[in-house]
Amino acid sequence: MGRLSGSIYRRLQKISGKQYVTIEKEELLCYSYDATGNSFLPDAIIFPGSENEVARILKLASKEKLIVVPRGAGSGMTGGAIPVKGGLVIVTSRMNKIFDIDENNFLVRVQPGVIVSDIHKIVEEKGLFYPPDPASSSVCTIGGNIGECAGGPRAVKYGVTRDYVLGLRAVLPSGEVIQTGVSTAKGVAGYDLTRLIVGSEGTLAVVTEITLKLLPKPETIKTMAVFFDSMQKAAKTVPGIMKEATIPRCVEYLDEACLDLVKGVLSFDFPEGIKAMLILELDGNIDSVEKDAEKIKKLCFSYGALEVLVAKDQTQAQKLWDARKALSPVLYKIATNKINEDIVVPIDKIPDMVQVTQEIQRTSGLKVVSFGHAGDGNIHCNIMYNKADKNESEKAEKAVDELFNATLALGGTITGEHGVGMTKLKYLPREIGATQIELMKGIKKVFDPQNILNPGKIFL
Numbered sequence: 001m002g003r004l005s006g007s008i009y010r011r012l013q014k015i016s017g018k019q020y021v022t023i024e025k026e027e028l029l030c031y032s033y034d035a036t037g038n039s040f041l042p043d044a045i046i047f048p049g050s051e052n053e054v055a056r057i058l059k060l061a062s063k064e065k066l067i068v069v070p071r072g073a074g075s076g077m078t079g080g081a082i083p084v085k086g087g088l089v090i091v092t093s094r095m096n097k098i099f100d101i102d103e104n105n106f107l108v109r110v111q112p113g114v115i116v117s118d119i120h121k122i123v124e125e126k127g128l129f130y131p132p133d134p135a136s137s138s139v140c141t142i143g144g145n146i147g148e149c150a151g152g153p154r155a156v157k158y159g160v161t162r163d164y165v166l167g168l169r170a171v172l173p174s175g176e177v178i179q180t181g182v183s184t185a186k187g188v189a190g191y192d193l194t195r196l197i198v199g200s201e202g203t204l205a206v207v208t209e210i211t212l213k214l215l216p217k218p219e220t221i222k223t224m225a226v227f228f229d230s231m232q233k234a235a236k237t238v239p240g241i242m243k244e245a246t247i248p249r250c251v252e253y254l255d256e257a258c259l260d261l262v263k264g265v266l267s268f269d270f271p272e273g274i275k276a277m278l279i280l281e282l283d284g285n286i287d288s289v290e291k292d293a294e295k296i297k298k299l300c301f302s303y304g305a306l307e308v309l310v311a312k313d314q315t316q317a318q319k320l321w322d323a324r325k326a327l328s329p330v331l332y333k334i335a336t337n338k339i340n341e342d343i344v345v346p347i348d349k350i351p352d353m354v355q356v357t358q359e360i361q362r363t364s365g366l367k368v369v370s371f372g373h374a375g376d377g378n379i380h381c382n383i384m385y386n387k388a389d390k391n392e393s394e395k396a397e398k399a400v401d402e403l404f405n406a407t408l409a410l411g412g413t414i415t416g417e418h419g420v421g422m423t424k425l426k427y428l429p430r431e432i433g434a435t436q437i438e439l440m441k442g443i444k445k446v447f448d449p450q451n452i453l454n455p456g457k458i459f460l
Contacts, residue, residue, distance in 0.1 A: 001452070002065040004043040004088060012046055012088070015056045020047040020094070031089045034074045034081050035136075035328075036423055037337070042069065042083040049094045051169060051177065051208035057090065058206065059175025061452055068173070069454050070202040072112065072144030075136040077340055078421025080147060080201045084456040090206060092143050099209075101126055106214040107166065107183060112143025112207050116150075119212070129217040131158035131249075134417070135325045146207050149199035151417035153250040153281070153324075156375030158215075160417065162198045169209035170197060173448040183211055196443070201419050202454045204447040218283035221249075222293050223317035225309040226278040226300045227271050231255055231358070234276035235351040237303040238374045241280075242347055244299060246292040250281035251375030252324055253350075258371045261330045262323035271307045278374065279320050327371055328380075334367050335384035339396055341403060344378045345412035356406040357381055364399045366392065378416040404430060420458045428458065 002008075004023075012021045022028075023044045033039040048054045061068045067087025074081050083089055096113035103126055110119060116137040119130050133152040134140060140150070146168070151160040167181025181187065181194035197204055228234040238251055254262070256275045263270065280296060282289045297308045311317035331338050345353045354370070360383075361368040372380035381403055385396040404414050404427055414427050429437065441459055444451075 001067050001085070001087070004066060008060065008064055008066065009044060011060055012044065012057065015060070016046055016048050016053050020049070021045070031071060031074070031091060032083065034076045034079060036077060036079045036082070036421075038079050038082055038422070040082050040084045041086065042089040043086050045089045045091060047091050047094050051095075051171065054090065054095075054171045054206050054208055055175045055177055057088075058171050058173055058453075061088065062174050062450065065450055065452060067452050067455060068206075070143070070147070070206045072141035072147070073115075073136075073139050075140045076144060076148060076421065077342070077418040078148075078415070078423045080419050080421040080454075080457060081144070082422060084422055087452075092141065095143075095208065096141075098122060101128070101214075103128065105183070106216075108212050108214055110142055110210050110212065112141060112146065112210065114142050116140055116142055116145060123214055124217055127217050128214040130164065130212060130214055131155075132161045132164060135328060142210055142212075143207055146198050146210060147200070147202045148417065148419040151373065151376075151378065153252055153279075153373055153375075155373060155378070155417075156251055157247050157249040157283075162195055164213045165194055165198050165210060166213050167211040168194055168197055168207055170205035170207045172205050173450065173453045177208075178205070181211065199419070201421060201457050203444060203457055204453065206453070218249075219285045220289050221281060221283045221317070222289050223311040223320060224280040224282075224293065224296070225311070225320055226280060226305050227274045227307045227309070228276045228278075228304060229273045229306055230304075231276045231354050232351055233304040234278055235354045235374070237278065237300055237305065238350055239348045240303055241296060241299060242375065246282070246295065248280045248292075248296070248375060249283045250279065251373070252279040253277075253371055253374035253379065254279070254324065254327070255370045257334070257367060257369040258327055261333060262327065265323040265326060266319055274306070279324060281317075324371070328382075331369060331382055331384065334369065335386060337385055337387040337396075339383040339385070339400055340418075341381045341383070341400065341414070342372070342378060342416045342418045343381055343403065343407040343412055343414060344376070344416035345407060345410045347375070347377045349410040349412070350374055350377060350379070352410055353379060353407070353412075356403070360399050360402055364395045366395055366399060368399070373416075376416075377412070400427075422457055425458070425460050429460075 095111040099109040
């Protein structure tokens with residue numbers, strides 16, 4: 001691959017302006033890592049302000065065989081935005097416009113650098129609703145969500161990012177601009193390039209504009225906390241709710257270790273002997289939500305719940321969600337390092353998966369902390385360890401192997417929303433056959449024949 005020479009650097013400056021291109025070591029360090037903690041230094045960083053600039057950058061990169069890595073806020077959990085082979089990092093933070101909200105057709109057009117929570121806020125002010133809500137929504141960008149096909153707690157009822165992306169504008173590694181998808185409720189003209197790009201982790205094209213589908217904002221929301229004296233009881237309650245009651249918009253699961261970490265954030269005291277908690281959220285019209293809440297409350301008690309607390313107001317409900325969203329960073333109180341895996345199993349296999357995580361904790365001697373989107377079987381399993389300790393590092397790697405093997409044996413997948421990136425490269429062939437992987441590599445080659453766009457991700 002080509003290196004970033006002085007000549008290329010000056011041409012990049014002409015494209016986006018001197019103030020938006022840098023090779024300063026301090027700046028390079030800031031864009032060398034993501035939430036995994038892994039770090040690889042890029043050769044340069046550029047902050048384009050328009051689709052035209054992105055196209056010119058990629059055309060130059062293609063001509064010079066220069067590696068390019070697209071990046072949003074760097075909140076990813078698998079190293080998708082890390083420049084593992086150096087090159088130029090394209091940061092989309094300046095491309096942060098919300099172009100228009102079409103209230104009649106339930107659409108919004110945005111640039112990739114828009115913060116996801118800003119989309120939530122602006123559409124809800126107009127009585128509309130964008131359901132995907134990853135834990136990092138206050139910092140992550142919609143472009144990053146497109147790259148990883150982000151999910152979040154509401155996926156159990158509403159689906160994930162790909163279910164709301166109607167169309168895209170994107171730049172190919174050659175510098176050509178393409179438009180995919182539609183602005184209508186239906187559209188099946190040709191192959192679905194939109195869905196192909198969503199979840200491709202920045203390896204096929206650089207997205208420059210997104211058309212998102214919106215829904216009417218629900219009339220009311222009710223949030224509940226359900227407490228159990230065993231993780232197994234909580235795990236068995238989840239498929240019970242889905243089968244016998246109604247589909248909540250969120251069913252979140254926190255184990256005992258999580259509860260110990262977030263007690264100080266909550267505005268109420270736990271019952272004695274609590275080992276697990278479910279956070280349930282219902283939405284819809286007032287009458288149906290009240291009836292569904294009462295039905296779920298009775299059902300939870302029938303599965304052995306010790307207590308069901310209904311949030312008395314939005315402040316108390318927000319406290320619950322603040323505690324849930326704060327979990328990932330506060331885990332470092334347990335150990336200096338963590339391996340955060342976002343496995344998914346069929347919901348009726350959640351009790352089996354809970355058993356597996358407890359067994360891994362027992363045999364490895366490491367703390368294994370579990371929480372996540374139990375309503376769709378997506379459990380975030382955090383293996384806590386000290387990376388500087390060779391023995392603990394080896395135990396952690398072995399624990400990941402055991403976790404993935406058990407997940408696949410239960411009919412699950414090794415990643416529900418974090419993607420493959422660089423951290424799950426070696427595990428992908430366990431889930432996906434050689435023929436399918438070769439097909440995917442062939443698709444990559446069609447989009448990116450020189451392999452300049454985010455190489456070293458997804459495939460070995």
